[in-house]
Structure formats: C-alpha cells, structure tokens
Amino acid sequence: MTTRKPTMADVARHAGVSLKTVSRVVNQEPHVRASLQQRVHDSISALGFRRNEAAARLARGATMLTLGLVMENISNEFYARLAAAVEAAAAEHEALVVFGSYEERPDKERMLIESMHARGVDALIVVPSAADHSWLAEHGRPRTVFVDRVPRGLDRADVVMLDDEHGGRTATAHLLAHGHRRIALISDDDGLSSVHHRARGYRAALREAGAAADEALVVRGVFDPGRVSYEVGRLLDLPGPPTAFFATNNRAAIGVLQALRERPERPAYVGFDDFALAGLFSPGVTVVRYDIDRLARGAVELLLDPVREPRRITVPVELVARGSGELPPVV
Structure with missing residues (x-):
C-alpha cells in the first residue's frame, strides 16, 4: 500500500496557518513574519513535505520543469x-x-x-x-x-x-587478503576528486598492511582502454611486475581485460564501477559497485x-x- 504524500493543505493544518501562508513560504515570497515562516518550516520538516516543482511552475503559467x-x-x-x-x-x-x-x-x-x-x-x-x-x-x-x-x-x-575512499580501500584490502603485496593502481585524472579519493583509499590499505605503495606501479591520467592495455603490458614486463591490479573505473577494468587477453600471466584485478558483461568473463570481474x-x-x-x-x-x-x-x- 502506497503512503499518501503530504500536501500544502496538510502543512497548513499542522502549522495552524492558512494555505496561502504556506504557499508564500514555500515559494519564498516576501512579507511573511519570521515566526510564521518558522512554524511552516517546522511543519514541513515534521511531515516530510516536498513541493512538486513542476506543478508549481504550471500553476504560475510556466512551462514544464x-x-x-x-x-x-x-x-x-x-x-x-x-x-x-x-x-x-x-x-x-x-x-x-x-x-x-x-x-x-x-x-x-x-x-x-x-x-x-x-x-x-x-x-x-x-x-x-x-x-x-x-x-x-x-x-x-x-x-x-x-x-x-x-x-x-x-x-x-x-x-x-560515492564513498570513493572506502571503495579504494576495500578493493585494495581484498587483494591484500588474498596474498598480494605488489598491487598496481590504474587511474584516471588525479585532479578529479573521485579518482583522488579512490587512490587515497588504495594507499591507506597498503599502508595499514605494511606494504607501502610502489609509485612505479601507479599509472595516472589514462582514459582510453587501449592506453590502459598498453600500460598493463608495460607493468607486467617490469623486472618486478605487479601480481594484482586495482582499476579505478570501468574503462580501466576493460583495458586490463584487453591486456590480459594477449598475456600468459594471470594477475588478480578489481575494478571500480560494475558493467554489464562483468559476470560473463572467466573468471568474472570482481568490482566495487553502488546503486x-x-x-x-x-x-x-x-x-x-x-x-x-x-x-x-x-x-x-x-x-x-x-x-x-x-x-x-x-x-
């Protein structure tokens, strides 16, 4: 059973004011006493009222929101x-x-x-x-x-x-829990707050495990899966290659998959962002996801x-x- 949404009339009854007063407060019109404004706002909070912006515009003769x-x-x-x-x-x-x-x-x-x-x-x-x-x-x-x-x-x-730092920390801790210590980070532009926070979570998890981040295994500023694929191959050709990868977005995860298709190595990897085909690969792609x-x-x-x-x-x-x-x- 659907619960009826509170209306401005409900707010007016709860606050003990006229419907016109509620309308003036909701629409931020001038010349409403501060005490009345406070009563209306208190009732709005108590009832969980939300104005229908589209209906308000139409009532004023405006076009659809x-x-x-x-x-x-x-x-x-x-x-x-x-x-x-x-x-x-x-x-x-x-x-x-x-x-x-x-x-x-x-x-x-x-x-x-x-x-x-x-x-x-x-x-x-x-x-x-x-x-x-x-x-x-x-x-x-x-x-x-x-x-x-x-x-x-x-x-x-x-x-x-998103809770990006927690996601980066969780992904990296998961790889650490499965025995990895040389974990590469494949990331986008670090000037983006989401990328920066995911990388911060990555470093925090390594630090907490006593496995400091090796900056030689950190790749920044890659947007295209083809470029990611190249960087993954380059890292795997190092004298001390990574045994696992944390990809900070879905494009990076796809680039890791492209690279591994041509390689004999089978490193572990975790992506950030789920994607439609993640469960169809063998093995399926472990990801950090959200609603x-x-x-x-x-x-x-x-x-x-x-x-x-x-x-x-x-x-x-x-x-x-x-x-x-x-x-x-x-x-």
Whole structure:
C-alpha cells in the first residue's frame, strides 16, 4: 500500500496557518513574519513535505520543469546508466531532462552549462571535469547539483558522491587478503576528486598492511582502454611486475581485460564501477559497485528541495567478488 504524500493543505493544518501562508513560504515570497515562516518550516520538516516543482511552475503559467544533465561522455556505460536513472527520477516529478556530453573537454563543459542556462533550463546536474569551476560563482545560474565529483574552486556546492575512499580501500584490502603485496593502481585524472579519493583509499590499505605503495606501479591520467592495455603490458614486463591490479573505473577494468587477453600471466584485478558483461568473463570481474539509481535520485531530490543550504550526500559502495579479485599471486 502506497503512503499518501503530504500536501500544502496538510502543512497548513499542522502549522495552524492558512494555505496561502504556506504557499508564500514555500515559494519564498516576501512579507511573511519570521515566526510564521518558522512554524511552516517546522511543519514541513515534521511531515516530510516536498513541493512538486513542476506543478508549481504550471500553476504560475510556466512551462514544464526542465533539468539539464551535463556529463563526460554518454557512450561510457556509467554515464548512460546515470542518464537513464536521472531521467527516471525526474519523471516522478513530471520533469523533463536534456543531456549534453563534454567529452573530456572543459571548454565544451562550460559551453554546455552556459548554453543550457541561456535556453531556460531550470536546474542543472553536472558531473564536473577536473577544471576549475569558480567561474560558476561569478554570475547567476540555474540551481546546480554536482554528481560523482566535487567541483574544484567552489567551496559551497551541493554534491552527491560515492564513498570513493572506502571503495579504494576495500578493493585494495581484498587483494591484500588474498596474498598480494605488489598491487598496481590504474587511474584516471588525479585532479578529479573521485579518482583522488579512490587512490587515497588504495594507499591507506597498503599502508595499514605494511606494504607501502610502489609509485612505479601507479599509472595516472589514462582514459582510453587501449592506453590502459598498453600500460598493463608495460607493468607486467617490469623486472618486478605487479601480481594484482586495482582499476579505478570501468574503462580501466576493460583495458586490463584487453591486456590480459594477449598475456600468459594471470594477475588478480578489481575494478571500480560494475558493467554489464562483468559476470560473463572467466573468471568474472570482481568490482566495487553502488546503486546508481540512489545516486541519481539524490541529485534530483536535492535540486527540487526548497532548502538552499549546500549539502553533500554520500552513497555507499560494496565489493562484489566474482573471481578475478580472488586469484592468488603467482610467484
């Protein structure tokens, strides 16, 4: 049985004020006494009321609420799944979503954000690049929530992120528990907060196990699976090669798989981000995964929440063992 969502009329009854007063407070209209505002906000919190932004716009004669989603590359499975999840979460609020990919180009990211703003997009969800985003604070813009990464240069921002450091620590500890000490790190741009925190978790797990990170086994700034494949081969050709790999995103995990297809070695490996075919390989790919619907829903709900104080929401992660992370070191 579905629980009925509280309405503004419910808030008015709970607060002992008129429906018009609740509407004025929710819509942040002026000339409402502070004491009445506080009563309404207290009732909103007590009842768990959330304004339907789309209905509010339609009541004012405006068009349907439109959300913009700006991300790195929709051809990547992570971003395709995120886009679908954001669209589903927005549909629950009768909102439309428009998409744009900046393809690892910060100049295109800025162009997309400014273009969406100019075309009347009501609010933005942005997976930020590693570039400085302080320019966003310099002029008015639609309300923005950042997903997966903390934007550089913005001290006050709404962010929905993964527990990346815990994920990096968990992946590395899993490999250590299966006897590995020479564990390579294959990572994206370390200027991205998600990548930086996953790498920090990797180093923390090694340090706690008394196996300090060997920087010769750390690869940074690789985006393409083909480049990852080359770097994996290079590391395996070292005089003291790694016996295991931690790949900090799904592209890196695919690059590891490509490299091992041509190699006689069978190192262990753990990826960050699940992907559709991870369970079909032999062995299956052990990954750190998370609920992408929860990530998307958190972003949409932050956008539509009338509370304006910046907040950060952390989505938990978990390790899924499928075989690749459980291979023992070959000495």
